Amino acid sequence: MIEFSIWTILQYLAQGLGWTLCLSLLAFVLGGAVGGGILLARIATYPLLRVFARGYIEFFQGTPLLMQLFMVFFGLSLLGRDVSPWVAAGFSLTLYSAAFLAEIWRGCVEAVDRGQWEAAASLAMSRWEQLRHVILPQALRHAVTPTVGFSVQIVKGTAVTSIIGMTELTKTGSILANATLQPFTIFGMVGLGYFLLCYPLSRLAHYLERKLNVLAAH
């Protein structure tokens, strides 16, 4: 057994925290981009696109993230190449986040009064112009709070990628717990690490909710 000083442990955990942060950012940005596309399909006038988007959302919201991860991990390797955990983790977290963000944003689009669509249409705007200039700017205000709230779910979701070998915070913790035989302390610190990432985001969501509600009341 190797002796680890508390500083070495903290150093390793900080490294893991860094990877968790990177993965979360990646999933949030890419998931947001894909989610935007799914949103457009979900509210499209073309029925087939809507059906596809509904099915996509239903599937990714109705199955465990771990299953999605396994399917991507083993599915991509069927294409005949070795899949690094990074690719599998990034890919499945992107698809997962996209489904949830699309559903959140759909709610925000639908919260915009129907009259706004009609008014824009009566100004001879095309469907895209109505969305771009009239609907989305208003939906954006509703969207900020739940989107920040969902970012907490993404950070927590990255923990599952440790199972396919991503050396992020949870995996680092597992390795250290085995090496030091101090699982209580190590997993306590790992939990604290996630808390440090997630709690500010939760507070921010809470703050925005209050602030935007006050604005909306005026």
Place this chain on the structure above:
Amino acid sequence: MAYQFDFSGIWEYRAELAAGVVHTLALTGVGTVFGLLVGVVGGAVRGWRVEPYNRLCGLYVELIRNTPFLVQLFFIFFGLPALGVHLNEWVAAALAMIINLGAYTTEIVRAGVQATPRGQMEAGLSLAMSRRQVFWHVVLPPALGRVWPALCSQIVIVMLGSSVCSQISAEELTFAASYIQSRNFRAFETYIVTAVLYLLLAIVLRHLLNRLGARLTNRDVAKP
């Protein structure tokens, strides 16, 4: 490179899959019942700001909601034995689910309790009911009805989240899938089938909970 899908190797493991489904549902059932209980107590404390428990509950809620379920599970299963608390994988998994769901339902029930009009509580108290009776008979039933959709979503999320319990070798559905794919070497097909099973479970569970919710609210409306 064309890949030949082959689902035939899964049918012979149907018993394992069925057992996995049953165990996942059992875990979810235990987690839901006790998690809701924790949530009702926590929601009462938070909703009525019963100090000093209110702060304690707030700490519990924030700690659980801002850390991953997997880490909570590892902490309970690997960490607690260091304190002399040894739990087998099922107890650890169930406990983690109860603690996790309890935190979320505490916040959900609190929202329902706080939306109760003051007059209803005053009316209850003026009928010489104790605070506990007022909570149990006047405040709680409509509060639960109000937040029932949010509770249902959270229960489904916890059911899906239970798939990581396979990591402490609780033999639920994901564990069964991993076992099967290690035998028939058809990982992709096995996980597809398992994912579809989870999807069906989620749909059925949501449906059943919605019906239960409709019954709960109807009964409360019918009550004089």
